[in-house]
Amino acid sequence: MTEPVYPDVAPFIEWMGATLLSVEAGRARLVLDPKPEFNNRRGVIHGGVLATLLDSAMARAARSLAAGLELNGTIALQVQFMQPASGALTVMGLVDSQSRSLAFCRGEVHDTSGVLVATATATMQATPRRRRAAALVASCRQRDSRGNVARCGGRSSKLWPDLQTSSLRLPPPV
Secondary structure (H helix, E strand, C coil): CCCCCCCCCCHHHHHHCCEEEEEECCEEEEEECCCHHHECCCCCECHHHHHHHHHHHHHHHHHCCCCCEEEEEEEEEEEEECCCCCCCEEEEEEEEEECCCEEEEEEEEECCCCCEEEEEEEEEEEEECHHHHHHHHHCCCEECCCCEEEECCCHHHHHCHHHHHCCCECCCCC
16 A cells, blocks of 8 residues: 655645745744635635634644654644734744654734734644554454454554444555
8 A cells, every 4th residue: 555645835825826945853933925715794804814824834834843743733723813904914833842743833823913822722633644444453463254354463452442343445465
């Protein structure tokens, strides 16, 4: 099984026009010169745009520390809107702490004049790259009479305890 190749920048973020200014270990900075279409009915930048930028900056920061891991995505996102936003935006994402499979992040959005317009916290989930995960699943060779995985020992049972008695069908051993 080939490992999927993901673009460096999400197509949606690219479409928005956000630019990556810098990435360091556990930190990322983005900028956005918003389009008029990003405004809400009151003429200020829609909160969903701010949330998207915060999520993207924090994810980029988490990816900078995730060597050998694939970032699966955001499992929790909390955004606080402090001021209406307009004009060019600068977004900073920072990893506060990480474990083997989670990164705990925070982010800030500042407008052109440096005013803090929104903050956020997020939890990002990461897992071993798919190649390793696929190899672990493929190593499960004990099956019941219907061809289901009957028992999956070793490290894979710790990573995926539900595989021990799952209905996952694997190809027959070669």
